Amino acid sequence: MRRKLLIWLPLALFVIFLGIFAGGLIKPEGKVIRSQMVGKSMPSFALPPGLPGKPGLSSAELTNGKPHLVNVFASWCIPCIAEAPQLRQLAEAGVPIYGIAIRDRPEDLARFLARNGDPYVAIGGDANSSVQIALGSSGVPETFIVDGKGIIRRQHIGDIRPEDVPGIMSALAAAQ
Amino acid sequence: MIVRALLLVGLLPSLFTASPVFADSMMPASRYANQQLPDPAQEAQAKALMQTLRCLVCQGQSIADSDAEMAGDMRSLVRTRIQAGEKPEAIRKWLIERYGDWVSYSPPLDGLTWPLWGMPILFLALGIWIVSGRLKRRGRR
Numbered sequence A: 001m002r003r004k005l006l007i008w009l010p011l012a013l014f015v016i017f018l019g020i021f022a023g024g025l026i027k028p029e030g031k032v033i034r035s036q037m038v039g040k041s042m043p044s045f046a047l048p049p050g051l052p053g054k055p056g057l058s059s060a061e062l063t064n065g066k067p068h069l070v071n072v073f074a075s076w077c078i079p080c081i082a083e084a085p086q087l088r089q090l091a092e093a094g095v096p097i098y099g100i101a102i103r104d105r106p107e108d109l110a111r112f113l114a115r116n117g118d119p120y121v122a123i124g125g126d127a128n129s130s131v132q133i134a135l136g137s138s139g140v141p142e143t144f145i146v147d148g149k150g151i152i153r154r155q156h157i158g159d160i161r162p163e164d165v166p167g168i169m170s171a172l173a174a175a176q
Numbered sequence B: 001m002i003v004r005a006l007l008l009v010g011l012l013p014s015l016f017t018a019s020p021v022f023a024d025s026m027m028p029a030s031r032y033a034n035q036q037l038p039d040p041a042q043e044a045q046a047k048a049l050m051q052t053l054r055c056l057v058c059q060g061q062s063i064a065d066s067d068a069e070m071a072g073d074m075r076s077l078v079r080t081r082i083q084a085g086e087k088p089e090a091i092r093k094w095l096i097e098r099y100g101d102w103v104s105y106s107p108p109l110d111g112l113t114w115p116l117w118g119m120p121i122l123f124l125a126l127g128i129w130i131v132s133g134r135l136k137r138r139g140r141r
Helices: A002-006 A009-026 A059-063 A078-092 A106-116 A130-134 A162-174 B002-016 B040-050 B069-083 B088-099 B114-140
Strands: A068-073 A097-102 A120-126 A142-146 A152-157
Touching (some): A068 A078, A068 A162, A078 A097, A078 A162, A106 A120, A120 A130, A130 B069, A130 B088, A142 A162, A152 A162, B040 B088, B069 B088
Parallel strands (some): A068 A097
Antiparallel strands (some): A068 A142, A142 A152
């Protein structure tokens, strides 16, 4: 009796494997790669101004005792247009927002800010994505909540939607 | 009116075949994204490392295979650091600190991944045990 049951074991294993593989093919997991830098201090960097007339950004500025947002964006990034009103709203509420513009040209950046508003205190130009990689960010837009000691508290991946604003405000308050 | 209807019909297929928009920047590729290092030994080191680092935006490809801008910037970063004398494994570690084990195609041996190495040995031992049992039985007959 036991032998008879045992003979079905390989087939049963095969069906289980088939199910797992079919599941992976039919519904592949949309993998979001989160930064491992959350909870660690901001990597040190010094970026030149992304466009004339606005200061650049160095990591030293992010340790001034106040929590702030570091927004990784680009003028060529379409969801960045969608989050612009939310960034303006946050800036109007008094949140200091620092921009890191990925692979951007000053003239494109100027056009982007003229069209979508400029919520940034400063914008560093990251021409070769080096600071983006140092931050563990894998795309635009992404927003990091950094506390007053320069420690990254949270990473928001993708554009900030209107419904995300309260959560970001409370995370900023918690980072005081 | 007819013209407008025709235009709409003509536009319909584009509505259904809309593909995701992968925006690219207007900037040229980074210095060492597509250019080899002058020293062949260093280039070989960089190449070997790039083939085992995963592209973050294309996910199924290594940064050596990918045409994505970010993969180009990562290649440039790898080559620049190799040129500066950094060891490949130190660069891999630096990237894993940022993106997790996910970024590397060379999995570490740890609590989660030990079955990858342990299972083959286990299965081999099981096979030897089964076969030896059968042979013994056959010998007795």
